[in-house]
Amino acid sequence: MLTSVHSNHQQPWNSTRQTLIHLPNCKTQFDINQIHARLLTTGFISNSYLTTKLILNFTSSPHTPLIQFSRHLFFSNSITRCSNAEDPFLWNAVIKTYSHGDDADDDPKEAVFILGLMIENGVHVDKFTFSLVLKACSRSRLAKEGMQVHGFSMKSGVVNDLYLQNCLICMYVKCGRVEFARQVFDKMRKRDSVSYNSMIDGYVKCGKVLLARELFDSLPMEMKNLRSWNCMISGYGVVEDGFRMAWELFDEMPERDLVSWNLMIQCCIKSGKIDLARALFDKMPKRDVITWAKLIDGYAKLGRIEIARQLFDEMPERDVISCNVMMAGYMQNGICLEALEVFNNMISDVNLAPDDTTLSIALSAIAQLGLLDEGVTVHTYINKNGFKLDGKVGVSLIDMYAKSGSIETAMHVFKSIKEKNVDHWNSMIGGLAIHGLGKQAFDMFLEMHRLNVKPDAITFVNVLNGCAHSGMLKEGVMCFEIMRRIHNVDPEVKHYGCLVDMFARARQIKVAINIIEEMPVEPNDVLWRTLLSACNNLENGMVNHGIKMDSYGSGTYVLLSNMCARFGMWDRVRRVRETMKERKIQKVPGRSWIEVDGSFHEFFVGDGSHAQVAEIYFMLDNWSPIKSQVGSLKVQYEHKPAALF
Structure with missing residues (x-):
């Protein structure tokens, strides 16, 4: 960038204009380094006019390096110059980078710190300053700091401003303090639709739908807008037996938007009225990917996976969420191959980029199928595209390797993750357990205790399972008592199941039966x-x-x-x-699958539905060791092509 600056001979090399005209082209850290070097070599780092221009320009940029540099300039050069300032505009611009920023590394609490600096330096604080700091408190659920800002705004005499009062309501609602939000609401001299809607939304989100309805009914008709109606429909949508009230509101709405239709479809699905949801879907004037995804998910959860796939194929456009829903639907119905097919189609589509959820579902499908080579391919994709393993992707990757028979690789992945949570530990301990490595599983449980990683109910299930499969009766009983007495985890039926399995494997059947008879939960x-x-x-x-x-x-x-x-x-x-x-209970037939030339073929016991069944039986017919068995299967195929069980 400096090269282009020096090539302009119409301005002196040390002109501030040379820096300002190139600001729109500045995006990367390299550009910032050049700007910074120029400021230092020309002495413009002390030019208040130029640095102010840079700060105001960069604080509104979508590029992280520019935002970070604007903060550096402000804290290193501008604070002292802006002391005792009547206009807090520059301070507000910097605060906004923390309250409205999208960078995950940003700490919104810094906005509160800057407010403290303003007070310390005698800078005038206006209502916009307060609103920005309250927004930052909302982002990180800083209820305590938000209350302090509220108190200071009262002392400053700006608390009665309508816009600021709405910010206070929103902050308290986001922090889960709806009772404080109501106190602000009740003291307001004047309210607008934002005030009512924020309060209604707060009641809905904390499950107080009746209080939300009271406010909704008291809201003047001219103030009721789409958000008011949609908030109430969403509230009834999560309440047991709330369908009737949601339907009445939907029917009474003077106008509806896409959100209204989607909320009502979701309410129908939750209430088990999938046919009504489909009727609304067909009647909708406009649909988006969320609409399609909700209906696909509804059919999949009811086991009507064929209709779900038909809808998925009919979608005019797909996004990652709709693909994830379809994959999850297949997994819920035990159809792992098709879930993996959807994933592979996503990989080959340049317009679709898998996210953490996609990869987690795909790895789960691979784990169920035991397709280690496929798992390695996905692992390579994860590394190549920079996905982090400190979340659910890492958990699923450990689980996949363990269930695919490669426990050493699972351990390698586990050790390579620097920031582990309890789910990573659970996945690794569970993997060791299913491989019969109970001692290692128990040792890892003790390591969790040493590192102050708090175990959960799943941890104890996995440890108990490992002890049961390794004949470690003493350690298993110890683990069960640690769970109850030290961690105060109430045993569930799964924990009792592991305990019963442990004693049963040790041939102590009477003890196992006593556990079943005395356990406080119903055996499953x-x-x-x-x-x-x-x-x-x-x-x-x-x-x-x-x-x-x-x-x-x-x-x-x-x-x-x-x-x-x-x-x-x-x-x-x-x-x-x-x-x-x-009781009309049918035995689920056994099934197996095989991969041939990259395609997967699934077979049930005595299955005659495969497209190449005749060729398969012809080939087996000439395999003498099992010729007699093939003859029996041929008879079954000729008289009953459907699966036998």
């Missing part, structure tokens, strides 16, 4: 299966406990039936099968 299907699995290799005297259970999982009934058959209890086998028929 998984817990009964755990006990039955242990009984399968023991005396049939324990079978009676299984017969009395009241479970709805097909796997449990099949396990019980097989166990009874093992002991020759055929009358009870018949009773279990009859119970399954009465």
